[in-house]
Amino acid sequence: MIRSNRCLYFKCFQDFCSEDSNSILGTIVDSYHGDLLTSAREAWTEEIRILKCLLESYKTEDGKIIFEYDIPRLGKRIDVVLLLRGIIFCLEFKVGETKILMNDVDQVLDYALDLDNFHKLSEGKIIVPILVATRYNSSTTVVQESFIAEM
Numbered sequence: 001m002i003r004s005n006r007c008l009y010f011k012c013f014q015d016f017c018s019e020d021s022n023s024i025l026g027t028i029v030d031s032y033h034g035d036l037l038t039s040a041r042e043a044w045t046e047e048i049r050i051l052k053c054l055l056e057s058y059k060t061e062d063g064k065i066i067f068e069y070d071i072p073r074l075g076k077r078i079d080v081v082l083l084l085r086g087i088i089f090c091l092e093f094k095v096g097e098t099k100i101l102m103n104d105v106d107q108v109l110d111y112a113l114d115l116d117n118f119h120k121l122s123e124g125k126i127i128v129p130i131l132v133a134t135r136y137n138s139s140t141t142v143v144q145e146s147f148i149a150e151m
Contacts, residue, residue, distance in 0.1 A: 009067035017059040043095040097133040
């Protein structure tokens with residue numbers, strides 16, 4: 001496994017998909033600094049389950065998955081970052097949430113802006129912020145450009 005002091009877990013899609021979910025959770029928990037709440041462990045378990053299903057069809061691609069990425073110098077941590085085809089997907093999970101709250105949307109947009117403005121390796125890349133409210137039961141096929149792209 002590639003170790004990074006900026007995240008709790010970093011692997012290619014294929015390794016992530018083939019690794020046992022409890023092993024992934026163990027790596028995240030072992031790498032965590034501070035007091036670990038049961039809710040964090042439960043959230044990571046659900047995130048792992050969702051992402052294993054999602055990434056199964058992409059496991060042969062040269063993609064990377066990062067859990068709990070620290071944004072340098074800002075004291076913020078992104079739940080999950082996916083790197084695929086030159087695109088940075090910034091995922092903020094709200095496990096158990098049934099509503100889309102504006103504060104949560106703002107949070108994931110802020111993470112994308114922080115990566116764009118304060119992270120040298122993200123400079124000039126396409127950054128896609130995604131809010132995942134795991135119990136939200138609505139969907140849309142409308143894709144719209146964010147205000148960030150206009151800046």
